Amino acid sequence: MPTAEKATVQDRFEALRTAAEAHQRACNPDHRPTIQIGLATCGIASGALETKAAFEEALAERGIAACIHTVGCVGHCYAEPVVVIDHPESGFPPIFYPQVTPGKAKMLTHLFLEEGDPRFEHLLGATIPNDLIPSVTDFARFNREARVVMAHCGRIDPGEIREYLAAGGYAALAQALQTPPEDIITTVATAGLRGRGGAGFPAARKWRLARSSPDPVRWVVCNADEGDPGAYMDRTLLESTPHQILEGIAICAYAVGSQRALVYVRAEYPLAVTTITSAIAQARAMGLLGADILGSGFNLEVEIFQGSGAFVCGEETALIRSVAGYRGMPHPRPPFPAEKGIDGHPTIINNVKTLAALPPIIGNGADWYRGMGTADSPGTAIFSVVGDVLHPGLVEIPMGTSLRTLIFDICGGIPNKKQFKAVQIGGPSGGCLPAEFLDTPIDFDSLQSAGAMMGSGGMVVMDEDTCMVDVARYFVDFTQKESCGKCTFCRIGTWHLLEILTRITRGEGREGDLETLETLAEDIKAGSLCGLGKTAPNPVLTTLRYFRDEYEAHIREKRCPACVCRPLTAFYIDLEKCARGCNVCEGCCPVEAVFITRQRKRAIDQEKCVKCGECLVACPPEYDAVRKVSPPGLAPVIARPPQDD
Amino acid sequence: MENAAGEALTAEEGAILADVARRLAAFDRERANLIPILQTIQNTHGYLAPAVLQLVARHLRLPPSQVYGVATFYNQFRFHPPGRNPIRVCMGTACHVRGGDIILENFERKLEIPEGQTTPDREFSIERVACVGCCALAPVACVGETVHGHMAPSKVEGLILQVRIARERAEREKKDHADS
Ligand SMILES: Cc1cc2nc3c(=O)[nH]c(=O)nc-3n(C[C@H](O)[C@H](O)[C@H](O)COP(=O)(O)O)c2cc1C
Numbered sequence: 001m002p003t004a005e006k007a008t009v010q011d012r013f014e015a016l017r018t019a020a021e022a023h024q025r026a027c028n029p030d031h032r033p034t035i036q037i038g039l040a041t042c043g044i045a046s047g048a049l050e051t052k053a054a055f056e057e058a059l060a061e062r063g064i065a066a067c068i069h070t071v072g073c074v075g076h077c078y079a080e081p082v083v084v085i086d087h088p089e090s091g092f093p094p095i096f097y098p099q100v101t102p103g104k105a106k107m108l109t110h111l112f113l114e115e116g117d118p119r120f121e122h123l124l125g126a127t128i129p130n131d132l133i134p135s136v137t138d139f140a141r142f143n144r145e146a147r148v149v150m151a152h153c154g155r156i157d158p159g160e161i162r163e164y165l166a167a168g169g170y171a172a173l174a175q176a177l178q179t180p181p182e183d184i185i186t187t188v189a190t191a192g193l194r195g196r197g198g199a200g201f202p203a204a205r206k207w208r209l210a211r212s213s214p215d216p217v218r219w220v221v222c223n224a225d226e227g228d229p230g231a232y233m234d235r236t237l238l239e240s241t242p243h244q245i246l247e248g249i250a251i252c253a254y255a256v257g258s259q260r261a262l263v264y265v266r267a268e269y270p271l272a273v274t275t276i277t278s279a280i281a282q283a284r285a286m287g288l289l290g291a292d293i294l295g296s297g298f299n300l301e302v303e304i305f306q307g308s309g310a311f312v313c314g315e316e317t318a319l320i321r322s323v324a325g326y327r328g329m330p331h332p333r334p335p336f337p338a339e340k341g342i343d344g345h346p347t348i349i350n351n352v353k354t355l356a357a358l359p360p361i362i363g364n365g366a367d368w369y370r371g372m373g374t375a376d377s378p379g380t381a382i383f384s385v386v387g388d389v390l391h392p393g394l395v396e397i398p399m400g401t402s403l404r405t406l407i408f409d410i411c412g413g414i415p416n417k418k419q420f421k422a423v424q425i426g427g428p429s430g431g432c433l434p435a436e437f438l439d440t441p442i443d444f445d446s447l448q449s450a451g452a453m454m455g456s457g458g459m460v461v462m463d464e465d466t467c468m469v470d471v472a473r474y475f476v477d478f479t480q481k482e483s484c485g486k487c488t489f490c491r492i493g494t495w496h497l498l499e500i501l502t503r504i505t506r507g508e509g510r511e512g513d514l515e516t517l518e519t520l521a522e523d524i525k526a527g528s529l530c531g532l533g534k535t536a537p538n539p540v541l542t543t544l545r546y547f548r549d550e551y552e553a554h555i556r557e558k559r560c561p562a563c564v565c566r567p568l569t570a571f572y573i574d575l576e577k578c579a580r581g582c583n584v585c586e587g588c589c590p591v592e593a594v595f596i597t598r599q600r601k602r603a604i605d606q607e608k609c610v611k612c613g614e615c616l617v618a619c620p621p622e623y624d625a626v627r628k629v630s631p632p633g634l635a636p637v638i639a640r641p642p643q644d645d
Numbered sequence: 646m647e648n649a650a651g652e653a654l655t656a657e658e659g660a661i662l663a664d665v666a667r668r669l670a671a672f673d674r675e676r677a678n679l680i681p682i683l684q685t686i687q688n689t690h691g692y693l694a695p696a697v698l699q700l701v702a703r704h705l706r707l708p709p710s711q712v713y714g715v716a717t718f719y720n721q722f723r724f725h726p727p728g729r730n731p732i733r734v735c736m737g738t739a740c741h742v743r744g745g746d747i748i749l750e751n752f753e754r755k756l757e758i759p760e761g762q763t764t765p766d767r768e769f770s771i772e773r774v775a776c777v778g779c780c781a782l783a784p785v786a787c788v789g790e791t792v793h794g795h796m797a798p799s800k801v802e803g804l805i806l807q808v809r810i811a812r813e814r815a816e817r818e819k820k821d822h823a824d825s
């Protein structure tokens with residue numbers, strides 16, 4: 001490439017960056033205090049919009065000049081609404097406040113912004129180490145993470161491209177455009193980037209296949225279908241750092257020689273759709289997408305396709321069918337989509353996280369990326385750790401971190417003094433691992449050999465109150481409903497699995513059921529075409545392997561050891577412990593099953609009780625009078641006194 | 646015109662059909678537009694009426710069975726009018742292990758309709774969804790566009806009541822406004 005042309009790309013990029021930096025400075029010339037509020041879906045669900053309104057109102061009332069900076073999600077979903085206040089004049093560093101209700105917002109405006117008192121009892125810590133107050137970097141939740149893909153999440157406004165540019169965004173694209181495409185592919189290969197959509201297939205190998213195709217028309221698809229229940233990192237990335245994804249898409253498209261890209265995002269994520277749509281328009285307006293990007297001669301149009309809520313459409317060949325307007329039915333490979341995909345053209349399909357990892361890889365080099373993670377799984381992984389953990393949310397860690405570190409150190413362990421029972425990794429394709437596996441390093445191959453799989457990164461932690469048979473039944477119910485119906489084993493086999501599991505959870509299990517489950521599971525794996533059917537039995541097989549005694553208790557003793565399966569469980573009130581007249585349980589019962597006994601204590605009408613467990617949660621801990629038992633016959637029977645009406 | 650049951654169209658159905666015909670004109674007659682078309686119509690009208698599917702089929706020159714087959718394959722599409730406040734209860738993994746099914750049952754009980762249906766006053770409808778992406782707040786239920794985290798069976802009645810009170814207030818204000 002001639003040097004003059006090289007200079008043009010770089011010059012144009014520098015001009016954009018300088019303008020963006022100037023815009024940033026102009027936003028807050030007199031160093032006003034800044035209030036940063038996370039406005040991704042989970043923040044909004046926790047009331048962040050009300051918090052923002054409260055700040056605005058309080059600032060106006062008191063005549064304080066401050067900037068409100070809206071950002072995406074920092075990943076600390078347990079702490080939402082999350083607010084960071086930077087008040088330089090107070091002498092304090094920026095401070096992270098969790099659970100900022102509108103009331104707290106008004107209080108902080110008054111006491112911190114006006115009077116300079118940061119209210120120690122409400123803060124989590126300063127965002128940077130300092131001499132005045134403890135900083136969040138002292139917590140494992142912050143210092144064990146390694147933010148590569150999520151580096152900008154919760155820091156920049158996803159609706160403002162200039163913030164991303166000023167933070168160093170699009171520099172990797174500019175650099176890539178001045179590098180021969182083959183070299184980009186080599187860098188990605190050397191970095192050892194493996195796809196983050198589930199199977200961990202080496203990204204560069206797929207790209208080479210498309211690049212070597214004689215067909216000049218090629219597609220890049222960003223897979224943001226995220227059908228995995230319990231996982232939401234792709235949504236968060238789209239809502240928090242859309243430009244990093246677009247930059248990754250552009251780098252990939254340039255490397256494989258594609259001029260058309262598609263973001264396939266599920267329609268259930270309306271905010272993500274809005275955010276990425278506006279990001280595309282902004283990038284186009286700045287010449288970072290569209291025709292002749294940064295004067296390099298490279299063209300790329302990015303479109304959006306909304307997935308309509310079929311789990312199987314996350315599978316590559318099914319996705320392609322759905323884009324063409326058909327039912328999303330997978331078809332056999334080869335030909336691989338990288339050879340023949342959308343409209344018969346070579347199509348690279350990569351997960352959101354895979355593509356979003358490209359800017360840091362190109363920007364920092366392959367060796368830098370390889371320096372994190374393990375030899376066979378380099379880099380970082382993003383997990384949504386949810387369920388029974390103290391601090392659920394999104395965590396990005398170097399590959400190779402142990403499950404124990406992730407669940408206990410970073411996410412705070414199991415709340416309510418309960419015991420850890422299992423962690424479900426990889427969604428409907430994955431498995432449940434018991435406590436023996438807590439020291440397993442998290443990487444593609446270790447998880448696979450333990451019987452789980454990396455999947456998309458959903459991790460559901462379960463405490464002792466979880467029934468593993470019920471969990472297996474839950475997943476089979478999901479895959480059975482989502483099977484596209486093309487393969488007999490997947491369609492009918494999962495139906496049969498579900499029927500057996502449902503019987504077992506109802507206490508109608510029979511001798512021989514477990515053996516049938518096992519053989520059926522193997523047949524479904526062998527007889528299905530796509531990943532959905534091939535992995536659907538995994539939750540059943542891992543729970544059978546690690547929690548067999550629980551299945552046996554259901555079948556032989558008609559007992560659910562975790563007291564979850566409702567037909568096998570009953571709630572009752574221990575009359576010794578019940579404080580007469582404390583009405584909490586009665587008030588919270590949604591079906592009025594709690595009644596007053598002759599001694600003015602409370603008891604549960606077993607006929608009416610729907611076993612929702614509300615009374616057990618509600619009964620004040622000093623009485624702790626509500627009990628669960630299985631089998632239900634063990635619950636003492638107390639008759640309702642005749643109504644005196 | 647007639648609806649699918651051979652009855653004369655209601656004013657509502659007629660208005661929907663007129664609007665759909667207008668919207669269809671903006672789409673090329675290409676198979677690949679089928680799903681975006683269905684999405685646009687559902688976003689505007691809340692559901693896909695049988696007569697609407699016929700119109701779409703005619704526009705794309707497809708047999709109606711093809712259109713119907715695609716629409717029923719995807720979970721997103723509805724064939725009955727939703728309530729003014731559609732309730733969607735999350736049945737994802739995190740929500741399941743924290744009692745999502747009990748939340749759903751409670752909505753069904755309190756609204757006296759099974760999942761998938763709309764109350765006779767068209768105020769509420771109930772649907773199950775597979776993960777709305779707020780798993781850290783499980784169990785989750787959405788009323789309209791608003792996501793409610795940390796749901797509990799005892800919160801269900803309150804949510805329904807809130808909507809009803811807001812509606813009554815709005816109606817009262819409208820009436821006062823008209824009176825004054
Ligand atoms: C049933 C099924 C559902 C899938 N769902 C998704 C999904 O929601 N998102 C995703 O990125 N990949 C999903 N995949 C994996 C994709 O087919 C594909 O492997 C992946 O998008 C490739 O991207 P990667 O190489 O970046 O991992 C799914 C696979 C199967 C079999």
Ligand code: SF4
Nearest residue numbers: 486487490528530533
């Ligand atoms: S395995 Fe199941 S989902 Fe996959 S193609 Fe076969 S029937 Fe469809």
Ligand code: SF4
Nearest residue numbers: 578579582585619623
């Ligand atoms: S909440 Fe507990 S102590 Fe109070 S009445 Fe109910 S069972 Fe008794």
Ligand code: FES
Nearest residue numbers: 735737740779780
């Ligand atoms: S599992 Fe309910 S929001 Fe994800």
